[in-house]
Amino acid sequence: MTLSLSDIKRVAKLARIEISEADAQQNLIQLSGIFNLIEQMQAVETQKIKPMSYSQDMVQRLREDIVTETDQHIQFQSIAPQIEDSYYLVPRVIE
Amino acid sequence: MQWETVIGLEIHVQLATRSKIFSGASVAYGAQPNSQACAVDIALPGVLPVLNRKAVEYAIRFGLAINAAINSPSIFARKNYFYPDLPKGYQISQLERPIVEGGHVTIRTGDKEKTIHLTRAHLEEDAGKSTHEGFHDKTGIDLNRAGTGLLEIVSEPEMRSSTEAVAYAKALHSLVRWIGICDGNMQEGSFRCDANVSVRPAGSDVLGTRCEIKNLNSFRFLERAIDYEVARQIDILESGGSIIQQTRLYDADRDETRSMRSKEDAHDYRYFPDPDLLPVVIPQEWIEQIREKLPELPEDRRNRYIQDFGLSAYDANILTAARELADYFEQAVKHLPEQSKLCANWIMGEVSGRLNKEELEIDRCPVNPEQLAGLLLRITDGTVSGKIAKDVFDSMWQGNGDSADTIIDAKNLRQISDGGEIEKWIDEVLAANQQQVADYRAGKEKAFNSLVGQIMKISKGKANPAQVNTLLKKRLTE
Structure with missing residues (x-):
């Protein structure tokens, strides 16, 4: 797979990362290197191997449906940049 | 040209648990903003999600009710996107091995019956709520809803009209309430629909380009949004244009859909298995226990x-x-x-x-x-x-x-079937209405009903109407 500069910029945009032209060029080289490595690994025969979602052979523990948490919003909001009427305020976003 | 409408629905059902799907915070509706968002929900560093047993049970209950397969193990994945009401930067959802796969429901429109197949139903967490009004040039974020357990139910694109789509949505709405996994309150957002809509020439078996209409929170809006969208797409195609794959929002005030984002801006969610959550293994005995308790x-x-x-x-x-x-x-x-x-x-x-x-x-x-x-x-x-x-x-x-x-x-309302008493009322009415008696005898059927009405009236409705009819008829033909 060949990466283009526009792929880099798109990924950066999706990740909300601002990158300069020079950094984008640099990232293109580095990420292409990673993709080359992945391409090499594609040669390994994996047809008969079951995909692994987890590295550990354990199963998920379940909790009972009980409310255990108390209201701590005053404490949490003490580190928020801006709050009003117990809402967190963020730059206006409308989609 | 004749067009055929193709509709598939994604329905978000809020699970009627007490606590959130991955934390012990309450999900009660209408609390003070952010008072029910704990460290897990607001994504403080170092916290871990722990899955709510009840949420899993409800998903299984739904799966059994629609004759679907229950996947075990079932796997949680991270769906990555940035939005201020999603504190972690990802939503815990399911991609591969959703808890419920397949199944079907029966819908009825008029006297037609149709089976709609389901693709899947998966567990996920809800996001918080953004409020754009009342904070000057800012957006206010309430994370109380963040982490609330949802079951997203995805249908196959098998509906062919807005009427069928509404019938399907209503059937599911009724079912999730029936089996007690959701309160079905649409005003509070407990049951939300997204519709995937496309059109194609009648008889074609190729799907047209679809648009997704988001957040339809009433059956009426669902119907109107689809009708609008179908007309819009047909208009474009008939004037030689082509449909652009888009996410659209329905504006109820204007009764139209408008573009929210196009395919080029579509989120690339970069799903991957969530390392914080292990595979969920569902023993067959548990499934059988849930099946036994199904109403x-x-x-x-x-x-x-x-x-x-x-x-x-x-x-x-x-x-x-x-x-x-x-x-x-x-x-x-x-x-x-x-x-x-x-x-x-x-x-x-x-x-x-x-x-x-x-x-x-x-x-x-x-x-x-x-x-x-x-x-x-x-x-x-x-x-x-x-x-x-x-x-x-x-x-x-x-x-x-x-x-x-x-x-x-x-109240002394007992019906009077005593012939003697009824005869007395008949006497009274006949004496006072000689003209109508004559009319009836001259062949005016209507006069009879009028007489019955008057007898019922003086009996204060207590006379047995059948008996009044019989006795009156007898008297008039004497």
Whole structure:
């Protein structure tokens, strides 16, 4: 797979990362290197191997449906940049 | 050209748990903003999600109710995107191995019946709520809803009209309430629909380019948004254009859909298995336990009402639209099993009408099923006429739980079938209406009804109408 500069910029945009032209060029080289490595690994025969979602052979523990948490919003909001009427305020976003 | 509409729905059902799907914070609606968002929900560093057993149980319950496969193990994935109401920067959802796969529901439009297949239903967490008004140039974020357990139910694109889409949404709405996994409150967002809509030339088996309409929170909006969208797409295609794959929002005030984002800006969610959550293994015994506790399903009950009680399909559909209504019917009809049709008519007519008028749900009905049955028994044995029964019903509605018999006695409403008494009223009416008697004898049938009406009136509605008819006819032909 060949990466283009526009792929880099798109990924950066999706990740909300601002990158300069020079950094984008640099990232293109580095990420292409990673993709080359992945391409090499594609040669390994994996047809008969079951995909692994987890590295550990354990199963998920379940909790009972009980409310255990108390209201701590005053404490949490003490580190928020801006709050009003117990809402967190963020730059206006409308989609 | 003839066009065919193709619709698939994604429905988000808020699970009726007490706590969130991955944390012990409450999900109660309407709390002070952010008072129910704990460290896990606001994504403080170092916290770990722990899965709510009840949420899994509800998903399994749903899967069993629609005859779907339950996947074990089932896997949680991270769906990555940036939005201020999503504190972690990803939503915990499911991609591969969703908990429920396949299954089907039956929908009815008019007298047509159709099976809609489901693709999947998966567990996920809800996001918080953004408020754009009232914070000057800022957006206010309330994270109380963040982490609330949802079941996202995805249908195959098998619906062919907005009517079918609404019938499907209503069938699911009824089902999730019936099996007790969701309160179904659409105003509070407990049941939200997204519609995937495309059109294609009739007869084609290739899908057209689709648009997704987001966040339709009423059946009416669902129907109108689809109708608008279908017309929009046909317009574009017929004027030589092509449909761009888009996410669109329905604007109820303007009754139109507008573009929210196009495919180029579509989120690339970069799903991957969530390392914080291990595979969920569901033992077969657990599934069987849940199956045993499953209530009789609406479809089964509907068929039983038709078979055992001889109700019409129409009546059976209405009575099984909600479990509470069906339960009410069953509790009433068991006192007079021979009169199931009368029971059904009263519940769908008088009871439902009055409930609608007073904006009450059936579980808050002031007249309980036993009281209603008691009244209906008095209609069938001739103690009161249907008309008087409505007055008794009204008294029961306003009353304090008195039985029909108590009210009938207290108000002296017992129907009079005593011939002697009725004859007296007939005498009185005939004497005062010689002209009408003559009219009737001259062949004017209408005059007869007028006379009956007057006799009923002076008897204050208590005369047995059938008997009045017989006796009057006899007198007039003498």
